Amino acid sequence: MNTELFQFLRELRDSNHREWFRDNKKRYDELRVQFVDCVQQLIDRIALFDPEIAGLDPKNCIYRIYRDIRFSNDKTPYKNHFGAYMTGYGGRTSPYAGYYVHLEPDGAFLSGGVWCPPPPLLKKLRQDIYDNMDEFVKIIENRTFRQTYPALEGEMLKRVPPGYPSGGPYDDILRHKDFVVSSSKPESFFCTAGWIERAAEDFKTLQPFNHFLNYTVNEFFGKV
Numbered sequence: 001m002n003t004e005l006f007q008f009l010r011e012l013r014d015s016n017h018r019e020w021f022r023d024n025k026k027r028y029d030e031l032r033v034q035f036v037d038c039v040q041q042l043i044d045r046i047a048l049f050d051p052e053i054a055g056l057d058p059k060n061c062i063y064r065i066y067r068d069i070r071f072s073n074d075k076t077p078y079k080n081h082f083g084a085y086m087t088g089y090g091g092r093t094s095p096y097a098g099y100y101v102h103l104e105p106d107g108a109f110l111s112g113g114v115w116c117p118p119p120p121l122l123k124k125l126r127q128d129i130y131d132n133m134d135e136f137v138k139i140i141e142n143r144t145f146r147q148t149y150p151a152l153e154g155e156m157l158k159r160v161p162p163g164y165p166s167g168g169p170y171d172d173i174l175r176h177k178d179f180v181v182s183s184s185k186p187e188s189f190f191c192t193a194g195w196i197e198r199a200a201e202d203f204k205t206l207q208p209f210n211h212f213l214n215y216t217v218n219e220f221f222g223k224v
Helices: 003-014 018-023 025-046 119-131 133-140 143-148 195-220
Strands: 082-086 098-103 108-114 179-185
Touching: 003 018, 003 025, 003 098, 018 025, 025 082, 025 098, 025 195, 098 195, 108 195, 119 133, 119 195, 133 143, 133 195, 143 195, 179 195
Parallel strands: none
Antiparallel strands: 082 098, 098 108, 108 179
């Protein structure tokens, strides 16, 4: 990966229309091939500590650059980023916790966890976190984890949902509607030799978090 990808995305952000993209389609195709190769290398390295990832097809992990504008007020046709979601349970369409890489000018990051679960799954995740709060907090308060992934992110309820005590130290955790974390990165992180190894190390730090969540997801789908 190099600065050419970020340069392409900057130009796309400034000229987000079909004529520009048509004129630069060859550039995009070449950069996508490079990105597929990078995602394959990430899969191979993640599989060393998370065997569920082994054999995953990178093309099943990479998101399309074309935006779905049918129900959006924003009618720009293309995304301003490259993204890939790696999990051993179906790639980018999976409801399972996984590993996400997001390359965007001035907004690149690594991420993971369960984002936007359907209400029945969210209910079970919240209950299992509540029932095993000490284990969950030990994971997210681990020093290395906290340095890499500073806080739980995502949408939150205004108050603790019914059925749970309020006023405790873990109210914010119980208010979450997503259980995701992310690690913001400068563009230079992805433009220097060895970035895939460094990203894999950050994802290794993330693995216990994903493992905790995926035990619940497996139960939800009757796989435990």
